[in-house]
Amino acid sequence: MGSARTPTARRSQRLRVVFPDGVATARRLVAAGIPERTVYNRCRDGGPWRRLLPGVVLLSNGEPSLDQLVRAALLFGGPLTLLTGVEACRRHGLRRGPARSPVPRGRPTISILVPDSRQLRSTGFVEVSRTGRMPPPHVRDGVPLAPIVRACADAVRGLESAAEMTELMSDAVQRGLCTVAALAGELAEGSRRLTATPAEVLRDVADGVRSTAERDAKRLWARSGLPEPWWNAPVHAPDGRLLGKADCWLDDVAMAWEIESSEWHLSPADHDYTVDRAARFTSAGVVYLASKPKKILRSGPEVLEVLRAAYAHAASRPRPAVHAVDPRLR
Known part of the structure; x- marks a missing residue:
């Protein structure tokens, strides 16, 4: 025994x-x-x-796990504490934006919201935000989260990279978890001083931009002298069949510019879809061209020359009877 x-x-x-x-x-x-x-x-x-x-x-x-660090932060905050910021965004389902720091090799910053009556300061791996605007909790797997709009806005306030802001906010909007208007309102409500960058990024997201690569493309397009395009516009065949969403769409001449972001975040299945979409656009008579994000950043003048030539070609032929929808009007 x-x-x-x-x-x-x-x-x-x-x-x-x-x-x-x-x-x-x-x-x-x-x-x-x-x-x-x-x-x-x-x-x-x-x-x-x-x-x-x-x-x-x-x-x-x-070494503590990420879940243990989160639990420790919530215990440190005390009753009514909510997880917010990047980690809360991840637990709401967002996958783009700032990467989680590896555990245990480097501790991530865990952001929490506490009532302003609590006399707590940030310490160790915990960033404490005291607020008089405590939102209702959204509980996921036993963890009380700030609502996605608040978590995303809190995360953005702590970022310096426009690229990370773009990926995070566009992911939230693209997944239908919040609206541009809700994000703008929450950012405006925050008590911390903000740089102009989040507002600029949010304007691009409102225009339909859904990735950092597309934002870089939008900034390059502004130097082209060509008409203002629509971003991520649904394009339909004459019979109403959806051909796909055009990253950048010139409606007057039915021209599509694709930002080939497979190197950024597309899976092989997404890449296959992009190839099939290009075939559908071309077969419907759309003038279609594509650029790699690195090409846009490193060879802007060359890309602009190609875009202007493609636009001239599109304007010289009869416009096909395809129909697109301006995403800003939806």
Whole structure:
């Protein structure tokens, strides 16, 4: 017969039941019967536990997982705390924008919202935002999140890269999780000073831009001297059949400019769809051309020359009876 378990083993099992995610406040541990001195002794160098944040303990001495860091941040914030920023956006389903920092090689910044009555400051891996505009929580997998509009706006406020802002906000809009108007309103409501960049990016998103590569293309197009295009416009055949969405559409001459972003974020299946869409456009008489994002950035004058020539060619032939919809009017 095996030996009976020691009191220490039984206590450890009980703690795993009470704190299944392996993170606890020192106060809860004391309430569970662990003397306060013992709690802090176990968090010393070489001890079996680790102190993650003031008053918050990891019940092991290994590297915490991302979920454990999130749990620690919420415990540190206290009642009514919401996860916001990039990590909340990821948990709402957004996949583009700033990358999560690897764990355990580098701790990500976890952003939380707390009521302004809480006297908390940012510390360690936790960025604390005190607010008098606490939104209702959206609970996902037991984690209270700020609504997607608030989480996205909070994330944008902490970004410096226009590319990351574009990817994050356009992903939220493209997935139908929020509107441009809602994002603009939330950014305007924020108490922190903002640079002009988020507003500029949001205007591009409102115009139909759905990626950093398309935003770069839009900025290049502004130097072309050609008519203003529509971005991500649905194009239909004369019989009403959808041919596809044109990244950049010149309605007066039925010309489509594709930004071949497979190197950015398209899957092989998406790339196959892009090839098929090009065939549908061409067969319907649309003048179709494509550019790689790197080409747009590195060889702008050459790309502009091709665009102007393609537009002249499109204007010289009878316009096919295709029908497009300006996405700004939908």
